[in-house]
Amino acid sequence: MSDPNKTGTGHGATRSSMARLVESCSQFMNKRGIYLGRRSTKLHVALYRRTNGRLGGHMPAWPDARILLLDHVGARTGTRRTSPLMFHADGDIIALAASKAGQPTHPAWFHNLKANPDSTIQIGARSHPVRARVATDAERKLLWPKFVELFPGYDFYQRHAGSRTIPIVILTPRT
Numbered sequence: 001m002s003d004p005n006k007t008g009t010g011h012g013a014t015r016s017s018m019a020r021l022v023e024s025c026s027q028f029m030n031k032r033g034i035y036l037g038r039r040s041t042k043l044h045v046a047l048y049r050r051t052n053g054r055l056g057g058h059m060p061a062w063p064d065a066r067i068l069l070l071d072h073v074g075a076r077t078g079t080r081r082t083s084p085l086m087f088h089a090d091g092d093i094i095a096l097a098a099s100k101a102g103q104p105t106h107p108a109w110f111h112n113l114k115a116n117p118d119s120t121i122q123i124g125a126r127s128h129p130v131r132a133r134v135a136t137d138a139e140r141k142l143l144w145p146k147f148v149e150l151f152p153g154y155d156f157y158q159r160h161a162g163s164r165t166i167p168i169v170i171l172t173p174r175t
Helices: 017-031 037-051 108-115 137-150 153-160
Strands: 062-073 080-086 088-090 093-097 118-123 126-134 168-173
Touching (some): 037 062, 037 080, 062 137, 088 137, 093 137, 108 126, 137 153, 137 168
Antiparallel strands (some): 062 080, 062 118, 088 093, 093 168, 118 126, 126 168
């Protein structure tokens, strides 16, 4: 790639120093079991909603790694929750990786979507009603490399997750 601030997947690919720092910090914390998901979510969601995604709409130093807000309902509690998540878009289909930053368990939003698949997402200023389903093995095999290309930290997350295969959730428009 000609832009040194963009990432690449080859051995000679360049990354900005900020991108390398973000990836290194993420790996350092995850190796030590530090997962900031719940702690940082409320602030992230508030900034995203207030600015229509101008703040919090992409992973710092990874401009191609866009973030959406997923509204979901607690499987046990029925409580409404919102999770900021990186996504891959392909036409009308949105894919999410249930990585939980490589922790040994699936994220709560994954369990919630399995129990209550009708949901809403916000990308930038626009909200969309969606229905969730877990990707088949064949779909995951095709989609996983796209997530690693978007944010190479996903490769680390899968290695760090041990025997847990990180599932991919597919969101399709609902009318």
